[in-house]
Amino acid sequence: MNDKKQGYIDENAKKPRQHISRLAFLLAGLLIAVTSVSLVFVGFIASRASTQQAVANEKRLFRSTLSDRLRAIVRDQVELTSSDVSVQNLVREFDPDFVRKSFDDLWSEHHLSKVMLISGGDKVLAETFEDYTHIIQRPVNETPGLEIVVDKLRDMYRRNRVRVPGGFGHRSLRGIDQSEYAIMGFLQIDGKPALFGAMPVIPDNHEVTLPDGPPTILLSARYIEDKLLKRLNRQLKFASLTFVNGPGEREIGPFHPVLDQSGEPIGIFQWDSKTISTSIWPTIIPVIAVLSIALAALAFGIAWRIGQLTTSLQMSERQNRYLALHDSLSGLSNRLHFNRMLEASVRSLPARPFAVLHCDLDNFKPVNDTFGHATGDLVIKTVATRLKDAVGDQGLVCRVGGDEFMVIYQGPINKAHLTRLSRMLVASVSDPIFVSEKDSVNVGLSVGVARAPSDGSNAETLVGRSDQALYQSKVKGRGQVSFYSDIREPQTASQMLIRLHETSPRQALGT
Template identity: 30%
Template sequence: MAANIEKENRGHTARLVRNVWLGCFAFVAAFVGAVYLTVQFAGEAANDISTTRELQLVAFDVQRVADNAIAAQQRIVKSDQLFLETKKPLNDAREFDKLIGLKMAREPFSVFSIIDDESNLVYAETQFSVSAPKDRIKYAQRLITTANDLVQDVYQTFDEMKAPSQDGYVVPSHFLYDEKAMTVFAFRYFDGKLHLIVAQPILAMTSYMRIDSEHPFISVAAIPIPNLYFSQTASQIGMQNLYPAALQDAEMGKTSLLLPNGNLPAAALLEWDATSPKLTILQDATPYLIALLLIILISTILVATKFASVLTTLGLVNRRNRFMARHCGLTNLANRSKFDEMIDKAAKNCHAKPFTLLTIDLDKFKPLNDNFGHAAGDMILVEIAKRYQEAVGEFGTVARVGGDEFMVLLKQNFGRNITQQLAQELVDLSSWPISTPYGELSVGCSIGIANAPKDGRTAPDVMRRADEAMYHSKRQGGSRATFAEDRVTHDDAPAEFQSHAS
């Protein structure tokens, strides 16, 4: 028995040691994975931060371009003289060319136009060989049509800001000196090319000069945006291939920023190849990660070796204690605690799977134990347990539940004849002589048999009926088996009882 327990414990300890090594290597793998994921996360975070920074810088530069265009247009339109020209009657000659011509040469507009309070084109100028002089009116009219929504936005903003004055309107001074008040812009395609279009009212810098109509004159100007327009920004930021593109022409895998388009969906975007600090981080961190991995690996191997040694030392004791908590230390059979769990579980399922319980009490064991001592008694118990276990085999479980008390739980109800044959075999095995230092000793046994659910539907009921049948076997002289289903009386008249094994 000790050898079997030792063998079983060695196998259990070997599994524990193997699990320790697997756990340690799993720890190393998890550590490597965690470091890898951390570096990956750091790299992705660095990429995100870099991309966010680039988006912010590009957005700032787009706004800078728009602000410069607004400022350039304001240098032309924010003029008391130009405002007074708009107040002249339609049949009077307006001197727009005189006031705008010289200024246009210093500004980046390809086309500059003015519409009156009824959205009629009253002035148009082009430069950079955009259009022939005879076609400038048509060119400017196409621009006005393209920017009609921007003009309406200016009208709406003006309605919100204007204040009544006599027979007209004035604009409060704090709006007049706000460069972006009543000014709208959009990046959109005009004549097949990307332009920055700006629309803003023509106002006087003197706040008391009133506007006689519902709406002021509006200037609409356009600046062409070639592919290299933002190249200076790209070189300053360190980005590559920063170009504007139509929305439908956007390339996959590039970082992009939608260009403002008034209140309409974006028609164009800026796209570029985002910088990737992640690769640099991985290259710089690799030597340190390899060194750290070697340190962790060596440390883990040392810890695993020491821990495996401790497990080998403690494994046998720990396993033996767990085994002995549910087994008889002498016979290696299941003890009362384990057997109670087994029969409780079997009783709960007895309707679907009937079972048979045999309660066994050794005959003449106490006199032998008293006369020859506990050593002889232990030898008898060990031999009887061995015989019972070999006889029952895989058909059930044998347990030692008391000093000389045994129980057998058969996995199923094999029928009366087969059960009686097994019971008789156990009776015969109990009677065979047992070799001891004190000579050959023999005992017998009395057996009670109960079937579930016929003789009881709960574990206590089945055990009680088996005990009653076993005690009847005792009263009949022992060395026999009694079925609980037979009529059992409390007297000792053997003529009334027909179920003993003989």
């Protein structure tokens, strides 16, 4: 019973901490897993953000390149449109030969797809078809969206027009942005999507002036076809660049939609990005691996140290608990442990009856007085060992005072068995105890027995009645065994209890 109860106490003591080390390693592993997943997630977000940023940069580059191409169209025609000679031959007078020569020069030098001359009366006066210039007069509205371009350019012209002697002129183009005097964008021309630039025909030296009224407009365009796409991509260096007619958006990959002057979609530029195919994962994965390994080493190192500290703490607490519940001299359970186990045994009644054996040494004081306290300690330790061996696993032997012992016995509690057990205890203690090679001492043992639940069903009652039985054994002459149930006279027993409170048995009897 001693080992069983002690194991129960130790188990209760270490249970709150027995899994701390394992928990520390589990938490370390969880931390590593969460961190690794977080790093992978961060890598995914970073990769996605990197791809999005790369696509945004490519779109910005494409818009810039496309804008440059539009500005180039206007720039290519400025020499013709900003000229006194052009005002004279295109506005003041209409010279077909001058028109053909000028349009041929634009087509051959700048590889324009289309050139159109539009009068202030909303008529197309001339337009090119490949390398042929056709002199005609047709309404502007035959080309969808062209009226909007003309109207916008007329408003811009009115803002820039200045009065000069003999008519009107145009403010200088020097130092101002193209968007302040020209219209650039996209149109469907001859059924084909095209980039265009348009500006009014204006004088440069104002030797020839403009008449009052709407301006004459020159429009130049480049069809969006393979030739243009190749030229654009020489600057962009995309994996591929295509144009798709009609409305819609590309679901995957970068694209750039284009609208006509009324805001209607013409088509989309789309390309395959080299940046998208270049993943940053080969860079991120080694970083994640290194960080995870470093974190794992740190976390498991901390967990191992926590495990060490926990083990040390458990050992220390186990030792402290053992010292708190055991007598340091004899190694038996002390009064605190006895009281706890007695309360636990009482709670198990009536299912598990038990007995309380109250034991006290006889003739112990002369041993101390004659041989000294060191010998007395040796006697106590020897008696403790003998009592524990005699009781065995069916009882808990406790030292509750100087030479006072108590036993909680949970084996058979019939009177015959307890009598044999008690006499065995008396006999084992009565054997000589050698305190040196030549000297030995003799002590005796008196025992008082109270049985539960017949003699009491609470701890205080059982202890009191076992003490009364012990007193009876002392009265009978020491080395005796008495049962509380054998005390016949209640009044005498009450008197003995009163005397017991006034003085201990050993004091009363001189032991």
